[in-house]
Amino acid sequence: MLNVFKILDADTGRVAWRCPGCGKLHARETVVRDFPGPWNPWNGDMEQPTFEKNVRYRLHSHNEDGSIKSVIVCDSTITDGVATFINDTSHEFAGQSLPIQPWV
Numbered sequence: 001m002l003n004v005f006k007i008l009d010a011d012t013g014r015v016a017w018r019c020p021g022c023g024k025l026h027a028r029e030t031v032v033r034d035f036p037g038p039w040n041p042w043n044g045d046m047e048q049p050t051f052e053k054n055v056r057y058r059l060h061s062h063n064e065d066g067s068i069k070s071v072i073v074c075d076s077t078i079t080d081g082v083a084t085f086i087n088d089t090s091h092e093f094a095g096q097s098l099p100i101q102p103w104v
């Protein structure tokens, strides 16, 4: 198997993955330090990762004048390398499960 997570920062345990639902890059700190943002412990498995908590993103796209054009909510649990999109997700994969694709 191939890694679906990529470690961006060893100190904070920041990992990234390509979301199979919204198609965007997501990242999360996994180690509690002095980092003020959201963090999420995981099982340490790079190929079939499991997060303890769900991962929720609000993704904004903007008009040229800086105003908000649209908002996508992408809310998932990640278990054994599979993202399951919770029903408040606003994209087409709400309620579905999709495997996270490996980094190539």
Ligand SMILES: [Zn+2]
Pocket: 019, 020, 021, 022, 023, 024, 026, 057, 074, 075
């Ligand atoms: Zn997403």
